[in-house]
Amino acid sequence: LFAGPCEFIFASAKSSDLPPLGPPEIAFAGRSNVGKSSLLNALTNRKTLARVSHTPGRTQQLNFFALGGQPGAERLRLVDMPGYGYAAVGKEKVASWGVLMHDYLRGRASLARAFVLIDGRRGVKPVDEEMFDLLDQSAVSYQIVLTKHDELKVSERAGVAAATLAALAKRPAAYPEIIFTSSQTGEGIPALRAAIAQLLAE
Ligand code: GDP
DSSP states (O other): OOSSOEEEEEEESSGGGOOOOOSOEEEEEEBTTSSHHHHHHHHHTOSHHHHHHHSTTTTTSEEEEEESSSTTSOSEEEEEOOOBOOTTSOHHHHHHHHHHHHHHHHHOTTEEEEEEEEETTTOOOHHHHHHHHHHHHHTOOEEEEEEOGGGSOHHHHHHHHHHHHHHHTTOTTBOSOOEEOOTTTOTTHHHHHHHHHHHHHO
């Protein structure tokens, strides 16, 4: 699944402009700077993916990528969601992303899971809780990926994991297992791939 190409297929700036339903979709969400681009690059073994998503104008869109086959014959789609919680963005833009994300999450029958990235050094913030709320309300299964694990001391890791799990308690759509990753060391990338492959098998 991850050995072949991962090609850009579509960018959506508004919910009336989503690609037709196809194979299962896996979405990636997180605060700006959480390490989403680095993780997507590590996951897919290529740099093109995040470069596309970082193209000015595309950062506020949903970017769709084909995995496990050429576009049109892919087995899976990765959906890079706009980074949220960036203070310098105006209220109007925040509102329009909100509508796009809400509409996508609410209505996408092929969406198998959302991975919500949390910066391991910072933990769950109120904006992340808002994303959890949206996912719970949309009944979209979601799983937490704690990024930048290399920056945590071994002695800090258990505490961060416990605090994150505590934030997920009583959240109906949250998957109660966290994946710890580092795009720098490659830690956790096989576990993330395995989780995605498992979703395809279900
Ligand atoms: P995005 O805004 O979520 O796409 O985040 P980026 O992937 O662009 O990363 C934001 C910053 O975090 C950059 O300075 C990266 O070098 C850094 N970063 C990303 N992943 C890791 C990681 O696994 N470990 C460490 N130490 N830094 C990381």
